[in-house]
Structures are given as C-alpha cells and as structure tokens.
Amino acid sequence: MVVRNLTRSFGTMPVLRGVDLDLPAGTVHGIVGHNGAGKTTLFRCLAGLLDCRGDIQPRPAEVRTRIGFLPTDPSFPSYVTGWEYLKLCCAARQLPTEDFADQNLFDLPLDRYAEDYSTGMKKKLALFGLLVQQNDLYLLDEPFNGVDIQSNLLMQALLRRLRERGKTVLLSSHVFAGLRENCDAISVLRDGRIERTVSPDAYDSLEKELRDYVVGARLDRLRID
Numbered sequence: 001m002v003v004r005n006l007t008r009s010f011g012t013m014p015v016l017r018g019v020d021l022d023l024p025a026g027t028v029h030g031i032v033g034h035n036g037a038g039k040t041t042l043f044r045c046l047a048g049l050l051d052c053r054g055d056i057q058p059r060p061a062e063v064r065t066r067i068g069f070l071p072t073d074p075s076f077p078s079y080v081t082g083w084e085y086l087k088l089c090c091a092a093r094q095l096p097t098e099d100f101a102d103q104n105l106f107d108l109p110l111d112r113y114a115e116d117y118s119t120g121m122k123k124k125l126a127l128f129g130l131l132v133q134q135n136d137l138y139l140l141d142e143p144f145n146g147v148d149i150q151s152n153l154l155m156q157a158l159l160r161r162l163r164e165r166g167k168t169v170l171l172s173s174h175v176f177a178g179l180r181e182n183c184d185a186i187s188v189l190r191d192g193r194i195e196r197t198v199s200p201d202a203y204d205s206l207e208k209e210l211r212d213y214v215v216g217a218r219l220d221r222l223r224i225d
Contacts, residue, residue, distance in 0.1 A: 003020060003046070007019075008045055029171075040172075048067070082110035082117070089130075090133070106125075140170070145173070
C-alpha cells in the first residue's frame, strides 16, 4: 500500500495533515505518537472505515476483502460465542469454516460468549478472526495493549510469521520494545503529520529522543523536594 497526502478532519478540526506512507509487501511498519496524534484515525482511513482526502493505492474499497483491521478495543455482539464469531469471519470472506480448535494458539474458550471475555481475550479473538480470513494487509491498532506477557510474545512471533509469508503489517504501540524487535521501519506521527521514518539502526536514538520529549517535559512540571 502507498499513501500520499492523506488528510482527514472532524468538522473544522484537522486530524491528519498530509500523511505519506510506503508499506511494501512482506514488511512490518510501526507507528508511534502520543494520544491524539491521529493514529487511530489513520488506521480507520486505511481500512476504508472513514472518508478521507488524498491518494491510497490500492484504494481500500477495492481491496476491502484483503484488509484486516484490529481496533484498540474490539467489541462483539452479546449473543455470539468465540466459535461463532470465527465462523462469521470466514463467511464474510466466503471461506470454508475450519477446525478452529487446531488453530487456537491463544487457548481461547471458544464456547463462551465473546462479550464475556476479558479485554485481552477480546483482542486475541479479534486477531484470531483476522488470521483465519487470510488477509494481505493487517492494520493493528495497539495490539500489545491489555494482553499478558505470553500472548505478547506470541503476537510478536506472529508478526515475524506474517512478514515471512509476504503479508504487510502496520501497527501502532506505546510498547516501544515490541516495535523495535519486529519492525522494518518506524514512523513518528505528530500532530497529524509523519514527522519522520527511521530504519532499525536508528531505533535507539529515536527511543531516547521520544523518552526525553514525552517524559522529560512532563517531569519538569512536577516539583519533588
């Protein structure tokens, strides 16, 4: 996917201000930025869930059946079990229902109602649904947030497997360690713009810069005697 001059406003408030991104097949690309920088809006635009201006190739409407979007807080109908949700995911892509028990790498209780899952379990079920759909582009908004350490490590292994299979992944995270270990590039989104994109050999300096910018400025406001 190639994104050029992507803009999106809510009323008179601009949220995305000319975003450019290159997302080659077989790569994992990370997005970092403070709350309100526009990360979730960007993901929803790329998934075709929000109208926007600019150029996205291929256009989301044309390849919607090949795009999988993981929102920050997935939600499910109250009457659907985990098993039934996975069957719905397959039906949406006109794929045959498989034996999900053999693929249940997160050990989810698929016979329980998804609405009753914990926050982390809901996120894992939503990701499981994207995987059974065999998407080509995965848009993962805060995939590590709210999951336990074991699942966190498993998700990182999944990212590497998706890359090996030629899939494209764009993910956001406040967990910088998860990004630096798995991303081919990291872009900094600040005030609706891609401020810069760095390669793995520059991750250390970027992490220090972000830490000094985000943490240092706030600690300076607090007086501790």
